[in-house]
Amino acid sequence: MSSENACFEHKLENEIAIEPKDWMPEHYRKTLIRQIGQHAHSEIVGMLPEANWLTRAPSLRRKAVLLAKIQDEAGHGMYLYSAAETLGGDRADLYQKLLKGQMKYSSIFNYPTLNWADIGVVGWLVDGAAIVNQVALCRTSYGPYARAMVRICKEESFHQRQGYEAVTALANGSEEQRAMLQDAINRWWWPSLMMFGPNDSESPNSAQSMAWKIKRLSNDELRQKFIDNTVHQVEALGMTIPDPDLKWNEARGHYDHGEIDWEEFMQVIHGNGICNHERIQAKQRAWDEGAWVREAAIAHSNKQQKHVA
Numbered sequence: 001m002s003s004e005n006a007c008f009e010h011k012l013e014n015e016i017a018i019e020p021k022d023w024m025p026e027h028y029r030k031t032l033i034r035q036i037g038q039h040a041h042s043e044i045v046g047m048l049p050e051a052n053w054l055t056r057a058p059s060l061r062r063k064a065v066l067l068a069k070i071q072d073e074a075g076h077g078m079y080l081y082s083a084a085e086t087l088g089g090d091r092a093d094l095y096q097k098l099l100k101g102q103m104k105y106s107s108i109f110n111y112p113t114l115n116w117a118d119i120g121v122v123g124w125l126v127d128g129a130a131i132v133n134q135v136a137l138c139r140t141s142y143g144p145y146a147r148a149m150v151r152i153c154k155e156e157s158f159h160q161r162q163g164y165e166a167v168t169a170l171a172n173g174s175e176e177q178r179a180m181l182q183d184a185i186n187r188w189w190w191p192s193l194m195m196f197g198p199n200d201s202e203s204p205n206s207a208q209s210m211a212w213k214i215k216r217l218s219n220d221e222l223r224q225k226f227i228d229n230t231v232h233q234v235e236a237l238g239m240t241i242p243d244p245d246l247k248w249n250e251a252r253g254h255y256d257h258g259e260i261d262w263e264e265f266m267q268v269i270h271g272n273g274i275c276n277h278e279r280i281q282a283k284q285r286a287w288d289e290g291a292w293v294r295e296a297a298i299a300h301s302n303k304q305q306k307h308v309a
């Protein structure tokens with residue numbers, strides 16, 4: 001083992017963060033650019049299903065909160081693209097790979113938001129699942145990613161609470177509102193579980209990412225945590241989970257759950273979900289229509305540099 005590699009391994013073993021200027025194996029760098037890039041894309045694409053309801057939020061207060069949340073997601077995407085840049089990733093290149101379908105983003109954002117209950121459920125379940133994953137990432141071995149996660153988790157927990165507050169209002173509302181909420185839970189439950197990725201036995205990247213402490217908990221461990229956290233919240237709302245096999249397992253100290261439809265997951269991550277095409281089209285349009293902003297920003301920056309010179 002080279003002395004550089006020994007130093008890298010020593011840092012991992014002693015919980016010392018790897019920083020941008022430190023030596024790191026090329027595969028470690030590439031794995032992080034892939035994961036952080038996909039994570040950034042998820043934040044950016046994730047703005048779309050919620051933006052769909054901005055103009056139709058049921059009150060000014062709900063609208064202001066939703067707008068703030070969507071702006072937060074944009075900020076998260078920016079932190080994450082910056083973290084990828086510290087590894088030598090190129091923001092424009094990552095973005096083009098998203099548009100060309102060469103990089104993934106979270107499967108969850110390929111499902112439609114059909115009504116207002118979906119917006120509450122996205123805040124509660126989707127951001128709730130994201131937090132479980134991201135709290136573990138606050139201890140990821142790469143310093144800039146871990147630090148970005150600390151800030152992002154604070155904002156995500158506000159998102160999750162606003163989602164739960166919105167669904168509580170529906171749960172305490174009319175029969176129609178309660179039915180709308182149950183329908184949204186029925187549609188979002190399984191896709192939320194898929195957010196954690198394939199089962200550990202089917203996850204090609206997990207073993208190496210766990211060894212490098214990029215991932216601290218496995219896909220299945222995180223999924224289990226999310227289920228264990230959420231069942232009581234669903235019960236408190238007087239709603240049900242669409243899984244007849246869900247039951248408390250005294251011996252394991254966890255909930256058992258039914259089998260996830262992995263065929264559906266594979267279809268979605270390979271571009272064939274309900275909204276994949278629409279999401280990429282929307283991001284392509286935003287890129288094309290934003291050309292003048294990029295040109296203006298570059299012209300402004302060139303002018304500033306001339307002043308300095």
Ligand code: ACO
Nearest residue numbers: 039042043104105106107130194195196197203204205206
């Ligand atoms: N949606 C889309 N792609 C997924 C998903 C998912 N829910 N789960 C796994 N994949 C992809 C992986 O990115 C990987 O893709 P590849 O072809 O680039 O290798 C492939 O499926 C195999 O999965 P794993 O080997 O388990 O991949 P990995 O070790 O990267 O674990 C995970 C997947 C858990 C999503 C990890 O990348 C991660 O923790 N990412 C950071 C969190 C994140 O991206 N959250 C986004 C949603 S949160 C939000 O935006 C609100």
